[in-house]
Amino acid sequence: xxxxMKEWVTRVKQSKARLAIPLMTHPGIDLIGKNVYDAxxxxxxxxxAIEALNKKYPAAASSIIMDLTVEAxxxxxxxxxxxxxxPTITGRLVTDHESAMNLDxxxxxAGRIRQYLHAAALAAEQIKEKPVFAGxxxxxxxxxxxxxxxxxxxxxxxxxAAMHVLLExxxxxxxxxxxxxxxxxxxxxxxxxxxxxxxxxxxxxEFSSTYIKEIIDKVQDKNFIVLLHNCGNPGHLTGSMLxxxxxxxxxxxxxxxxxxxxxxPETTLVLGNLDPVDIFKSAxxxxxxxxxxxLLEDTARYSNFIISSGCDTPPGVPHANIxxxxxxxxxxNKESMHIK
Numbered sequence: 563x564x565x566x567m568k569e570w571v572t573r574v575k576q577s578k579a580r581l582a583i584p585l586m587t588h589p590g591i592d593l594i595g596k597n598v599y600d601a602x603x604x605x606x607x608x609x610x611a612i613e614a615l616n617k618k619y620p621a622a623a624s625s626i627i628m629d630l631t632v633e634a635x636x637x638x639x640x641x642x643x644x645x646x647x648x649p650t651i652t653g654r655l656v657t658d659h660e661s662a663m664n665l666d667x668x669x670x671x672a673g674r675i676r677q678y679l680h681a682a683a684l685a686a687e688q689i690k691e692k693p694v695f696a697g698x699x700x701x702x703x704x705x706x707x708x709x710x711x712x713x714x715x716x717x718x719x720x721x722x723a724a725m726h727v728l729l730e731x732x733x734x735x736x737x738x739x740x741x742x743x744x745x746x747x748x749x750x751x752x753x754x755x756x757x758x759x760x761x762x763x764x765x766x767x768e769f770s771s772t773y774i775k776e777i778i779d780k781v782q783d784k785n786f787i788v789l790l791h792n793c794g795n796p797g798h799l800t801g802s803m804l805x806x807x808x809x810x811x812x813x814x815x816x817x818x819x820x821x822x823x824x825x826x827p828e829t830t831l832v833l834g835n836l837d838p839v840d841i842f843k844s845a846x847x848x849x850x851x852x853x854x855x856x857l858l859e860d861t862a863r864y865s866n867f868i869i870s871s872g873c874d875t876p877p878g879v880p881h882a883n884i885x886x887x888x889x890x891x892x893x894x895n896k897e898s899m900h901i902k
Contacts, residue, residue, distance in 0.1 A: 565693060565749050567787045571809060571831060575865045579895040580858055581622035583833060583868050586875040589884060590615030597645045598877055602629055605680030612685045619888060623693040626682055628754055628874035630699045634707040636672035646877055654710040659724035667735050670742050679746050686747030693750060695789065696743035700755025701732040702770040711757065718769060725769065733773040740781045750787035752812060759794015766802040775806045782809065793873040800825050815872035823864045833870040842875045847886035854890035
């Protein structure tokens with residue numbers, strides 16, 4: 563559904579109530595009685611999980627599963643599937659400059675790409691009261707899956723030219739993929755670039771942010787925004803993330819969120835950063851409630867903040883913990899409005 567996202571961002575910042583957009587689709591899979599494998603291989607099942615979650619919980623936007631194997635699979639990587647866990651990549655496709663040069667940019671019907679576009683199109687068609695955000699991997703993180711992350715880190719120093727060849731191909735493909743999500747009717751896309759968290763500011767600028775900016779310049783407009791996610795950023799890369807021009811930054815639990823908010827202009831939305839494993843999945847409901855409430859209180863003065871998980875929540879998050887999260891949000895909003 564077409565929605566003016568510039569106006570949506572303004573409404574977020576003007577809202578008297580704090581909004582929440584946790585990255586979670588797996589609890590929706592539980593709600594429809596399916597498993598992870600069903601959802602990551604079938605677009606309709608994936609959509610049904612998104613729809614079930616949307617009906618049950620009051621998130622300010624819906625989002626698709628953060629599956630960082632889809633794009634690598636399209637390039638030809640071998641994928642290991644599990645019934646109840648997210649897919650993983652086995653082996654590597656690129657080993658040197660020559661293999662980077664010979665790597666073909668895939669079509670948008672390769673692997674499971676069509677299933678993810680189908681899920682997004684169904685969600686955009688059916689969920690009309692709020693934005694629907696697609697998701698994809700960032701160019702550096704994709705390159706790391708094609709080249710092997712450890713080998714890639716070495717190649718950045720010893721064979722930077724090969725890395726740039728690979729990154730250019732990854733960027734071209736991701737830009738096309740993001741544009742396909744845009745044409746499918748989604749209102750934005752979350753680009754997940756966790757590999758950049760391993761870099762210095764200078765290397766992040768060269769090998770990640772420059773390429774992400776290319777994607778953003780091609781697809782972001784008043785009806786389609788980009789949310790840049792980097793759960794690996796411990797704090798020093800926030801400026802580099804801002805340089806991409808993303809409408810929103812989605813930050814992980816490795817950094818101090820209040821410190822980050824002090825560095826980020828209020829024109830940029832900030833989402834984060836409750837630990838998806840230690841809090842959402844493993845803590846008891848009282849701890850989830852207390853931790854959520856504390857983060858809300860600590861960030862109360864920042865109108866550009868949306869509370870979220872620090873990354874995609876894994877399979878197995880108890881619904882009691884999700885209730886605790888939203889109960890803390892409801893209590894905070896009630897108290898805040900009473901004070902005002």
